[in-house]
Every structure is written in structure tokens, then in C-alpha cells.
Amino acid sequence: MSSDFRRGPWGKDPRPPEIDQFMRAAQDRIRRTFGGRRFPAGWALVLIAVALWLATGIYQVNQDEVGVVQRFGKYSRTVKPGLNWKLPSGIEKVTKVGIQRIYQEEFGMRTLRAGVRTEYAPERQYEHESLMLTGDLNCALVPWVVRFRIGDPIRFLFRVRNVRDTLRHLSEATMRQVVGDHSLDEVLNKREIIADLAQKELQAALDQTESGLVITTIELGRTNVPEPVQPSFNEVNAAIQEKEKLIYEAQGSYNRVIPEARGQAEKVIQEAEGYAVDRVKSAEGDVARFLALYEEYVKAKEVTRRRLYLETMQSMLPRLGRKFVIDPDQKSVLPLLDLGKKGEQK
Known part of the structure; x- marks a missing residue:
């Protein structure tokens, strides 16, 4: 990955062939053409210069690139990867654009050296980029990384003067807008949702400017509140x-x-x-x-009355305990007739 827009995402041209070897080969061919006779030195130099000039039209495009050819500064065509030829220098110019590479821009932090133990710059140095105001009027530090690729090389080269500055300004404005629409608790605990919303908003803004960039991901870093x-x-x-x-x-x-x-x-x-x-x-x-x-x-009133009386007495007498029957007309002592035990035995 690379975010160095000063060189541009298209890299460098391969080195031209050695001039001395090319001149010796040209002289040998000229001698064979004229039967071994010496050719005038002035014409030889002219032919060599013309050959070198024509050789400037040979160029190589890598597999992850395309070549954008301009003729007298105007767009002419787009060439695919491989060995290609264009009109010599001064007439046509080729610019190589890496359309399959992933670039990134960091906000609120900087990577000094990537590797197994990645080194980052002090966060306070770039705190002005990540310090934002949330929707509930709280301050938050929200660092993030934007990863993107070049989707349209023609728009990337010709529609926007400074693509890197445009991307950074739009990304910062978009992130501040999205964070300003959410509370501090949502910013701290729902970073994936914030990142998805910011990606959609930023892509819409880039499409409107015709920058030719395609946002692949937006990743939020460790969000927090300011130290004070x-x-x-x-x-x-x-x-x-x-x-x-x-x-x-x-x-x-x-x-x-x-x-x-x-x-x-x-x-x-x-x-x-x-x-x-x-x-x-x-x-x-x-x-x-x-x-x-x-x-x-x-x-049968009489029979029923007597039956009810007998049934009632039959159910009541066993529950009365010991019973004594006394004749009210008898004035002398009578032997005791104990009916209780018999009743209990029953």
C-alpha cells in the first residue's frame, strides 16, 4: 500500500538501453548495409539520433497498471499491460496509473514504519484532525484510515487538479458531519456503523467531483475523549x-x-x-x-316422620358417649342399664 501522491500512483519508467551499445550495434549494421564501406560520420550521427528518438516510444506497462497516452497534451487512448509503443517523446506522453493497487490516507495518526511491530507518530501531533464535536455536544477523538483505489484513470488524471488534497478535505468534512449526527456513546461503541455511513457519504462526494477514486474501506481507530x-x-x-x-x-x-x-x-x-x-x-x-x-x-307422613326420627337417633346416640335411661315415674333406685358400651361395640 502507498499514499505517496507526490510521485503519483503510476511509478517510474524503466531505464533506456545503454547508448554506447546501441551506437556500436548501429555502426555495425550500417557497415554491413554498405558493403563494409565507411559511412559519413554526420549521417551516422543523424541516424543514431533518429533511432534513439524513435526508441523513446517503447515502454512497459505492469500487470496492475494501465497506460494513459496523451498526444500534444490531449488524451489519446488507454493501453493495457505489456510492452507497448507510442509516438516518440515530444509528440506523445504516457502516464502509468496503478488501477489495482490499494492506497490509503490516515487522519489523526501517521504510520512511521509498517511491519511486524508497526511504529506510529505521536497522536497529539495530529490531534487537530481527529478532534470532533458529537451530536450531544461532547468532544471526541476519532482517528480513521481511508483505503481506496483508482477506478477511472482518465478522471483521476484530468478532472481534479490535486486529488490527494481533495480526498483529504472531503474525507475530513464527511467524517465530521457523520460524527456530528451521533451521540458520544454511539461514536465510542458503534464504530462500524459510523464507518459505513462515512464511506457512503464520502463515495457520493467523490463521485460528484468526478475524481475517479473508489473507496474500499474506512476503518476507525481507537476512539476516545480528550485527555483533559x-x-x-x-x-x-x-x-x-x-x-x-x-x-x-x-x-x-x-x-x-x-x-x-x-x-x-x-x-x-x-x-x-x-x-x-x-x-x-x-x-x-x-x-x-x-x-x-x-x-x-x-x-306417608306418620311413617316418614318416625323413620326420620329413628335414623336421626341412630346417628346421634353413638356420638353421645355413656347414656343413662331413667324412668321419670320410678321413685326407687333401679339397676343401671348401661347402653353406652353396647353402642360402642356396635
């Missing part, structure tokens, strides 16, 4: 965590107590409903029994 407000920010985070802890505890108590109370209420309701059904059924049974007795009583 870091202690206050930590206190706010601690308070928020305590608040969430209390809310979770209350929610847990609610989830434990409310279902238990609901279950108890349903149990009481079911018991009451069961008791009501039992009382109703019992009352209905008593009514039916009374009606049946009444019907028998109407048919």
Missing part, C-alpha cells in the same frame, strides 16, 4: 454502570417477585372457585335430598 476531560468522562461511565447495575437488580427482583405473586393469586382464585363449586354442589345435593324426603313425607 478523561477523569470526568470516567466518572460519568462509572455512574452509568452503577445505574445499569441497579436497573438489572431491580429487573431481577421484579422477574422473581411478580411471577411468584401472580402464581399465588392464581392459586387463591382457583381455591375460591373450587370452594364455590363445592358449596354449590353441596347445596344442590341438600336441596335434592330434602325434596326427595318431602315427596316421601307427603305420601
Whole structure:
């Protein structure tokens, strides 16, 4: 990857052939053409100069590049990778553009040396690029990296005067707009969403300027708050965590107590409903029994009355314990007639 726009993304031309070798080969060919006779030195120099001039039209385009040819400064054609030839220098000019390479621009940070242990420049040196204002009027440090490629080499070369500056200005403006539309909590915890929105907005702006660039990714670095407000920010985070802890505890108590109370209420309701059904059924049974007795009583009043009396006494006497029968007309002492034991034996 490279972000060096001073050289341009098209690299350097290959070295031309050695002049001495070319002149010796040209002289040998001229001698063979004229049968070994000496050719005038002036004409030889002219022919050599013309050959060298024509040789400037030979050039090589790498596999990840295309060649944009200009004739007298005007766009002529685009050539594919491989060995190509153009009109000599002064007539046509070729500019190689790496359309398959990925370039990057860094904001709020700089990579000094990439490798296994990458070295970065101090963040404070570029803090002015990453310091932004969020939607809830808080300050945040938002470093990011823009990775892109050249999608249209013609627009890249001819539509925008300074592509690098245009990209940096648009990227910074877009990121500040997106961050300004979100709260500090969203900027710190939803970096992927912020990066996706910024990528879409930046690509739309670049398409409008016809820069020929295609944004591949936008990656946000470690977002944070400025150092002077870091202690206050930590206190706010601690308070928020305590608040969430209390809310979770209350929610847990609610989830434990409310279902238990609901279950108890349903149990009481079911018991009451069961008791009501039992009382109703019992009352209905008593009514039916009374009606049946009444019907028998109407048919034979004396018999029914005596039967009810005997049945009542039969059910009551065993529950009275010891019983003594005394004749009210007897004035002397009578032997005790103990009916209780017999009743109990029954």
C-alpha cells in the first residue's frame, strides 16, 4: 500500500538501453548495409539520433497498471499491460496509473514504519484532525484510515487538479458531519456503523467531483475523549454502570417477585372457585335430598316422620358417649342399664 501522491500512483519508467551499445550495434549494421564501406560520420550521427528518438516510444506497462497516452497534451487512448509503443517523446506522453493497487490516507495518526511491530507518530501531533464535536455536544477523538483505489484513470488524471488534497478535505468534512449526527456513546461503541455511513457519504462526494477514486474501506481507530476531560468522562461511565447495575437488580427482583405473586393469586382464585363449586354442589345435593324426603313425607307422613326420627337417633346416640335411661315415674333406685358400651361395640 502507498499514499505517496507526490510521485503519483503510476511509478517510474524503466531505464533506456545503454547508448554506447546501441551506437556500436548501429555502426555495425550500417557497415554491413554498405558493403563494409565507411559511412559519413554526420549521417551516422543523424541516424543514431533518429533511432534513439524513435526508441523513446517503447515502454512497459505492469500487470496492475494501465497506460494513459496523451498526444500534444490531449488524451489519446488507454493501453493495457505489456510492452507497448507510442509516438516518440515530444509528440506523445504516457502516464502509468496503478488501477489495482490499494492506497490509503490516515487522519489523526501517521504510520512511521509498517511491519511486524508497526511504529506510529505521536497522536497529539495530529490531534487537530481527529478532534470532533458529537451530536450531544461532547468532544471526541476519532482517528480513521481511508483505503481506496483508482477506478477511472482518465478522471483521476484530468478532472481534479490535486486529488490527494481533495480526498483529504472531503474525507475530513464527511467524517465530521457523520460524527456530528451521533451521540458520544454511539461514536465510542458503534464504530462500524459510523464507518459505513462515512464511506457512503464520502463515495457520493467523490463521485460528484468526478475524481475517479473508489473507496474500499474506512476503518476507525481507537476512539476516545480528550485527555483533559478523561477523569470526568470516567466518572460519568462509572455512574452509568452503577445505574445499569441497579436497573438489572431491580429487573431481577421484579422477574422473581411478580411471577411468584401472580402464581399465588392464581392459586387463591382457583381455591375460591373450587370452594364455590363445592358449596354449590353441596347445596344442590341438600336441596335434592330434602325434596326427595318431602315427596316421601307427603305420601306417608306418620311413617316418614318416625323413620326420620329413628335414623336421626341412630346417628346421634353413638356420638353421645355413656347414656343413662331413667324412668321419670320410678321413685326407687333401679339397676343401671348401661347402653353406652353396647353402642360402642356396635
